[in-house]
Every structure is written in C-alpha cells, then in structure tokens.
Amino acid sequence: TRDKPDEEYCAKIFQVLRAHGVRYFYYAGGNDSADTCRIVNENANKAGYELRVIHIPKTIDNDLRVTDHCPGYGSAAKFVVSAFAGANLDNAALPGVYLGIVMGRHAGFLTAASVFARKYPEDGPHLIYVPERAFDPEKFLAAVDRVYAKYGRCVIAVSEGIVDANGQPVVVGLRGDAERDAHGNVQLSGSGALGDGLSDLIKNKLKIKRVRSDTFGYLQRSFLSVVSTADANEAREVGEKAVQYSVWNNVDGSVAIRRTGDYSVDYFLTELESVAKHTKHMPEDFLEGDSDVSVAFKNYARPLIGNFPHYERIAAPVVEKVLHR
Missing domain, CATH: 3.40.50.450 (Rossmann fold)
Structure with missing residues (x-):
C-alpha cells in the first residue's frame, strides 16, 4: 500500500x-x-x-x-548501473548531455550506485547528485560546462529528491506547478518534470543543443531480468x-x-x-565533493549489487589519410 x-x-x-x-x-x-x-x-x-x-x-x-x-536495493541498483552503462555508450556515440533521474526522495543510495557504470576514465556518469548535498544551480551548470568542455559530452545521475539550500525540492524551483500526492508531498516519480527542468536549464544557460533526460520510474524497482x-x-x-x-x-x-x-x-x-518513521541518509564518508561518491561507498555497495555489465572497446587507431591529400 x-x-x-x-x-x-x-x-x-x-x-x-x-x-x-x-x-x-x-x-x-x-x-x-x-x-x-x-x-x-x-x-x-x-x-x-x-x-x-x-x-x-x-x-x-x-x-x-x-x-x-x-532487500530490494541491490537489484534496483543493478538496474541503475546497467541503465547508465548503456546510456553512457549511447552518449559517447551521439555526444551531448544526458540526465538520468533515479528514485530516492530522501536518500541517494540508489543514484550513487550509478558510479559502477564507469569502466574507463572518461566514462559517465560524470556527475552524481544526491539529496544529501544541497543542489546549487550555478555550481551545477559550471560542472556540466567543465565536463562538456573536456569530453564533448556529459552524463549526469540525479536523485529525484534533490533539494536546494533551503530544503525545498529542486523540481519546485524549476517547475513551480509541481504535482503533489494525496498527502501534499511533491510528486517525484510520476512525471519527468525534474529531468525536463534541468534539461531546459542546461539548454538555456549553456546553449548546448543536444540535451536529453530519462526518468527511470517504476522500471528500476520491477525489472525482472536484472x-x-x-x-x-x-x-x-x-x-x-x-x-x-x-x-x-x-x-x-x-x-x-x-x-x-x-x-x-x-x-x-x-x-x-x-525503524518506524525514521529515515537513514548516506553517511558523510560515502560522499565526495558536491557531485561524486567515495571509495567507501563503492566498498559498501559492490557486494550488494554483484556482477556488472561487461563491455569492451575496439582499438581503432586513426589511419593516415590517403585520398585527397
């Protein structure tokens, strides 16, 4: 219920x-x-x-x-890892900015699991945002701009429950007409409002044309094959x-x-x-800066998730041009 x-x-x-x-x-x-x-x-x-x-x-x-x-976390986290591993490859083929919005109203454990999608140094998610850190739009834009300038692309993992310095859900600041549930809580998983709002922010402020977002929604907690x-x-x-x-x-x-x-x-x-009514947040030593997670978190989460998606890259050195030299 x-x-x-x-x-x-x-x-x-x-x-x-x-x-x-x-x-x-x-x-x-x-x-x-x-x-x-x-x-x-x-x-x-x-x-x-x-x-x-x-x-x-x-x-x-x-x-x-x-x-x-x-129970439930390890399998959902495995889905998140798989989703970001695939999104990262797609983003590398068709560069731009990609945002994946992950469940987590008060805690960022699930979003943080996206870190395991990184295999090579330039792999995403390049930025990870969780509710335990106050979200600053200006710092966010600066970070996206920095990553985009370095790699020509940017993959971002965002918890649906990120809040600003005043504790207000970011989606409210971006979309003042945010939906609310029967208890008056801001509806986080029922729409793509947060992803759309952040995408528009990037497009308008950084003038990057290709910006896409996905709200993972119910798939992350019900995907039977993961x-x-x-x-x-x-x-x-x-x-x-x-x-x-x-x-x-x-x-x-x-x-x-x-x-x-x-x-x-x-x-x-x-x-x-x-246990009743209480909420556990990610401990401080699981976080690294404003937009990443630590080795301590990886050590905590890795055995809960199990094996990760496996992929390799084809070594394709540039061949010297012969025609029309």
Missing part, C-alpha cells in the same frame, strides 16, 4: 485481523510500513489480543535505520527469519541485517520503534 499509517487506518487493519482470527501479521516495506506494524501492535496489546507483528525490510531507497541495507543474487537470497532469508522470530521466539519487531567479514551477513530483530 502507498497509504501513510494513522491510528484510524491501523485500527481497521487490526479489526480485520482479529475478526479472522489472525495471530501472525507480517508486513514488508519501508519506514511507513514499520510504523503501521508499530500501531497495529499497540492496538493488539491494548485489546489484550495475542498477535505477533513482524516488519520485513524492503525498500529500494535503502533508507531504513538499524539494518545495514535493505536481479542481484545476494539481494534475492537475502530477501528470502528475511522472510524466513520473520516467521522464525514470531513462531519460535514469540516476539514482535523488525528484521535487520548485520554485515560481517568481507561480505557475509547475519540477522537480528530490532524494535519497531527504532
């Missing part, structure tokens, strides 16, 4: 569960889903109804607190652990993942209150 939890909404959920004699409630999702679990659990406790409530982490934004990472093996395995594991904690241990909570060693994981249960 995309509905935000409130007391009345969650009371109805509990009433249905009790009417059907349900004793185990598992809810997969992000921090709003965890909050739903918290409120439903409180309803059950107040009513003296025995109900085990377990939140199962699942969000491509990777923005849940406590857990090292979230799946991270680690992600798929861990998604199954958190579901199994949820059942084990509730049935064997008779407890409530949110399943979380702990990273161990170079890369392995174990699982534990954390309190619903520690």
Whole structure:
C-alpha cells in the first residue's frame, strides 16, 4: 500500500485481523510500513489480543535505520548501473548531455550506485547528485560546462529528491506547478518534470543543443531480468527469519541485517520503534565533493549489487589519410 499509517487506518487493519482470527501479521516495506506494524501492535496489546507483528525490510531507497541495507536495493541498483552503462555508450556515440533521474526522495543510495557504470576514465556518469548535498544551480551548470568542455559530452545521475539550500525540492524551483500526492508531498516519480527542468536549464544557460533526460520510474524497482543474487537470497532469508522470530521466539519487531567479514551477513530483530518513521541518509564518508561518491561507498555497495555489465572497446587507431591529400 502507498497509504501513510494513522491510528484510524491501523485500527481497521487490526479489526480485520482479529475478526479472522489472525495471530501472525507480517508486513514488508519501508519506514511507513514499520510504523503501521508499530500501531497495529499497540492496538493488539491494548485489546489484550495475542498477535505477533513482524516488519520485513524492503525498500529500494535503502533508507531504513538499524539494518545495514535493505532487500530490494541491490537489484534496483543493478538496474541503475546497467541503465547508465548503456546510456553512457549511447552518449559517447551521439555526444551531448544526458540526465538520468533515479528514485530516492530522501536518500541517494540508489543514484550513487550509478558510479559502477564507469569502466574507463572518461566514462559517465560524470556527475552524481544526491539529496544529501544541497543542489546549487550555478555550481551545477559550471560542472556540466567543465565536463562538456573536456569530453564533448556529459552524463549526469540525479536523485529525484534533490533539494536546494533551503530544503525545498529542486523540481519546485524549476517547475513551480509541481504535482503533489494525496498527502501534499511533491510528486517525484510520476512525471519527468525534474529531468525536463534541468534539461531546459542546461539548454538555456549553456546553449548546448543536444540535451536529453530519462526518468527511470517504476522500471528500476520491477525489472525482472536484472536481479542481484545476494539481494534475492537475502530477501528470502528475511522472510524466513520473520516467521522464525514470531513462531519460535514469540516476539514482535523488525528484521535487520548485520554485515560481517568481507561480505557475509547475519540477522537480528530490532524494535519497531527504532525503524518506524525514521529515515537513514548516506553517511558523510560515502560522499565526495558536491557531485561524486567515495571509495567507501563503492566498498559498501559492490557486494550488494554483484556482477556488472561487461563491455569492451575496439582499438581503432586513426589511419593516415590517403585520398585527397
């Protein structure tokens, strides 16, 4: 569901569960889903109804607190890498400026994964913009101009949720009539407004004619042929652990993942209150300057994504001209 939890909404959920004699409630999702679990659990406790409530982490934004990472992120990130690897090759063949708008209202983990599309020094994305850094249009234009002057082209990865220095979504500044959802939030994934606005900004200010943008939208979270093996395995594991904690241990909570060693994981249960309504942002050491990510982020994300698209370049040295010399 995309509905935000409130007391009345969650009371109805509990009433249905009790009417059907349900004793185990598992809810997969992000921090709003965890909050739903918290409120439903409180309803059950107040009513003296025995109900085990377990939140199962699942969000491509990777923005849940406590857990090292979230199932769903690795596969969505793999799609983002694949998309930018292909877009970069297309941009190299037909130079211009390309912007890819990636999901992530409050956290830039998914957009940051685009860094793995770089194979050669001149590969894009050349610039990466995430919500954790305030977006400055003038600095943005200067960076695009610099990259374009160097390579004759520019590939840019942008989080849908980038904000200005005042915390206002950039799309509002570019398109004052931005759509809003039922809760009054600016609609980020439902249109190409941010990509169109940034494209127009580049065209108008830098006078670059070929500027294109794509808003990845739902594809990045539902593309069946691009799946991270680690992600798929861990998604199954958190579901199994949820059942084990509730049935064997008779407890409530949110399943979380702990990273161990170079890369392995174990699982534990954390309190619903520690996850509900909270948002995790990219740590400072994952960011590099205003428009890039660090080695620390790469080390964090690489095992979650798995293998990357593989391609090579044909060595094609310029042949000395023979005709019409």
